[in-house]
Amino acid sequence: MEEFDVSTPEAEEAMRAATALVLEVARPLARKVELYERTLGLAVIPVLIRRAILARWRRVREDRR
Amino acid sequence: MKVLHVTDADLPSRHFNGYDLLDDLISRGVDGKQAVLRRTSDNPRVVALASGRGDEELQFWIRQVERQHSVNGLLAPWGRVLAETPEFLEAEIVHYHLIHNEVISLYDLRMLVGVKPSIWTFHDPWPLTGHCVHPMGCVGWLSGCAPCPYLGRTFPIAHDHADRLWRAKQRVFAGLDLDVVVASRWMLDMVRRSAVTSHLRNVHVIPFGLNSRPFLPDGEQAESRRRLAIPATDFVVLLRAHAWEAKGLAHLIDALAMKPPARSTTLLALDGRGLLRKLQRDYRLVELGWVGDDGRYPLAFSACDVFAMPSLAEAFGLMAVEAMAAGRPVVCFEGTALPEVTHAPECGIAVPAGDAIALRAALDQLAADPSDRARRGRLGREIAASEYGYERYLDSMAGLYRSVLARHEIGAMAESSR
Numbered sequence: 001m002e003e004f005d006v007s008t009p010e011a012e013e014a015m016r017a018a019t020a021l022v023l024e025v026a027r028p029l030a031r032k033v034e035l036y037e038r039t040l041g042l043a044v045i046p047v048l049i050r051r052a053i054l055a056r057w058r059r060v061r062e063d064r065r
Numbered sequence: 066m067k068v069l070h071v072t073d074a075d076l077p078s079r080h081f082n083g084y085d086l087l088d089d090l091i092s093r094g095v096d097g098k099q100a101v102l103r104r105t106s107d108n109p110r111v112v113a114l115a116s117g118r119g120d121e122e123l124q125f126w127i128r129q130v131e132r133q134h135s136v137n138g139l140l141a142p143w144g145r146v147l148a149e150t151p152e153f154l155e156a157e158i159v160h161y162h163l164i165h166n167e168v169i170s171l172y173d174l175r176m177l178v179g180v181k182p183s184i185w186t187f188h189d190p191w192p193l194t195g196h197c198v199h200p201m202g203c204v205g206w207l208s209g210c211a212p213c214p215y216l217g218r219t220f221p222i223a224h225d226h227a228d229r230l231w232r233a234k235q236r237v238f239a240g241l242d243l244d245v246v247v248a249s250r251w252m253l254d255m256v257r258r259s260a261v262t263s264h265l266r267n268v269h270v271i272p273f274g275l276n277s278r279p280f281l282p283d284g285e286q287a288e289s290r291r292r293l294a295i296p297a298t299d300f301v302v303l304l305r306a307h308a309w310e311a312k313g314l315a316h317l318i319d320a321l322a323m324k325p326p327a328r329s330t331t332l333l334a335l336d337g338r339g340l341l342r343k344l345q346r347d348y349r350l351v352e353l354g355w356v357g358d359d360g361r362y363p364l365a366f367s368a369c370d371v372f373a374m375p376s377l378a379e380a381f382g383l384m385a386v387e388a389m390a391a392g393r394p395v396v397c398f399e400g401t402a403l404p405e406v407t408h409a410p411e412c413g414i415a416v417p418a419g420d421a422i423a424l425r426a427a428l429d430q431l432a433a434d435p436s437d438r439a440r441r442g443r444l445g446r447e448i449a450a451s452e453y454g455y456e457r458y459l460d461s462m463a464g465l466y467r468s469v470l471a472r473h474e475i476g477a478m479a480e481s482s483r
Contacts, residue, residue: 006136007232015172019142026126027142030119 068466069156070099071147073166075111080383081188081248081273082162084111086462089276089455093463098152102143102168112152114143114168128167135222137196137230138165144173153181158466161185165192165220171237178241182473184465186246189380192234193259195227196220199311199378202400202418206231207258218310235261244469248272248381251402269465272406273383274458275449280391281367283442289367293351299331300432303369303393305384306337306352313375313398318343319421320375320428328432333369335362366391370438371431374403377418382406385413386453389445394438396427412444 005011068090070083079085087097087110097110102124104113115124127140147153147169159181161169169177177183191198195210197218205213205227213227222230244267247253253270256262281289287297295301302321306314318341321332325347332341334352341350356362366372372388372395379385379401386406388395397403400418407413414431416423431438 004134005229005232006139006226007229007236009236011233012172012236015139015170016176018140019145019170019173022123022127022140022142023145027117027119027123030123030126031117032119034119034122 066094066158066466066470067096067098067156068158068160069152070097070160070162071164071168072099072101072162073164073168074103074105075099075101075108076105078163080276081186081381083160084108085276086459087111089459090463093459095463095466098156100147100150100152102166112150114146114150124167131167132221133223135196135224135226137220137222138167138191139170139172139230139233141167141170142173144169144177148173148177148180153177156181157470158182158184160466163188165198171234175237175240178243182244182469183242184244184246184469186248187252187256187380188248189378190252190255192238193255193261195229195231196222197227201311201377207260209260231261238262238265241265243267244269244465246271246465249402249405251405252380267469271458271461271465272453273381273386274455275383275386275390275453276455276458280363280387283392285367289364292364293333293353293361293368295331295333295349295351295368296329299329299349300326300371301331301333301369302371302373302428303333303335303365303388304373304375306334306340308337308340311376311378313377313419314340316377316398316419316421316424317373317375320425321348323421323425326432327429330432333365335365363391366393369393371396371428373424373428375424376401376403379403379406386449389413390449390453392442392446394431394441394445396424396431398424407445408448412441412448414441 006015072082075084083099087099090097099111100114101111102115104111104116131137131140153159161183189198190200194200194206195213197215200206203215209228210231211228213225216222216225238261245256245265246269247256248271250270253268256268290297304317305312308314321344331349331351332344334341335356338352338354353361353365366388372393374382374385374395374397377398382403385395385397385403389407395407395413397407397413397415398418399415404413404415409415414427416427
């Protein structure tokens with residue numbers, strides 16, 4: 001891209017193709033990435049709850065001893 | 066008449082990005098809608114182009130790619146999205162505003178302008194330069210931006226492709242049938258001198274009008290100062306604290322730091338906080354931060370004696386007009402639209418760009434002469450009412466839309482009769 005002259009008619013065609021590609025490929029990809037990030041955050045919650053319950057249970061058991 | 070305004074966001078910059086025109090032009094027969102990247106209002110007349118899931122990430126990615134490859138204003142895909150919206154399809158005129166902020170690729174703009182009568186308000190000289198928003202003293206834009214000595218200026222590029230970007234703009238504008246609006250003769254002069262845009266026949270000078278910010282009468286100054294905890298007897302300099310080089314704050318700080326003031330002085334700062342620490346020994350600092358529509362904006366103009374606007378680049382300068390409407394003299398730099406807008410030297414005071422000594426002298430002169438301040442304030446108020454009145458602005462915009470539509474209809478009829 002460093003030597004790519006964006007001012008030529010060929011570059012104009014390439015750039016217009018690029019904006020079309022951004023919509024066709026990159027936009028759905030960005031949606032998936034966003035969805036993945038969001039659901040990954042949700043997936044962590046049960047793990048944290050389990051850890052909290054276990055920690056509480058251990059403390060209670062310790063107290064009984 | 067259906068007009069679609071296209072810009073980056075709706076509420077920020079609403080005074081000049083077409084948002085306020087949506088409702089305010091209805092009475093003049095203009096049915097306005099707005100297409101934006103980021104919608105921040107719940108106005109049903111506003112449609113978002115990039116509000117889907119992941120679009121924010123996509124914007125970020127495009128910005129990174131453009132920056133890394135030293136491309137600017139060519140990869141944003143939202144022009145294609147715009148072309149398919151019902152709002153675009155039903156619009157009789159499309160009015161573009163702040164579209165260089167990753168809204169529409171210039172090459173897509175050519176396609177859009179080809180299918181709808183179009184107007185573009187140049188809010189800054191970006192359409193005339195390789196990559197920067199404001200050349201700020203650099204004259205490279207007159208001869209093709211080769212080489213560019215300021216790659217880091219907004220919008221920054223990694224490699225010196227400014228000349229290629231400049232030529233790309235020249236190619237795009239050569240084929241555009243576009244009406245251009247500028248808000249000052251200063252900006253018109255740049256458009257006329259630029260090899261990118263000098264061929265454009267339909268360039269209109271329409272200064273922005275003031276509408277929604279009520280300014281308090283002079284008698285309210287003491288109360289305004291009390292509410293802002295500013296001593297009644299202080300000389301008060303209002304300024305906008307913004308770190309962007311184009312706003313020239315560093316020059317104002319140099320001017321104020323030169324020597325302690327002759328009389329007790331308060332610096333009343335809007336926008337940024339913490340940028341004036343260097344001055345806190347000799348001045349009282351009152352930093353209001355970002356002031357929206359919470360009532361403190363007119364209070365600040367009412368409380369001050371003078372408005373310092375040391376911008377090194379302004380294509381209009383709405384805040385200067387607001388100060389004039391509030392009856393406060395404006396001190397500014399030459400080389401921008403501000404001397405013209407503030408009617409310097411009769412009303413505003415303009416000093417050579419970047420000259421901190423002259424800037425300080427102008428402020429000291431106003432501090433020492435209350436009658437000169439009052440005279441300039443009165444004149445400013447008259448000018449703001451006569452030249453920057455909102456009704457006049459609305460009339461001008463409605464008239465422009467009518468004339469553009471009529472010209473295109475005549476053109477279309479001529480085309481079909483061939």
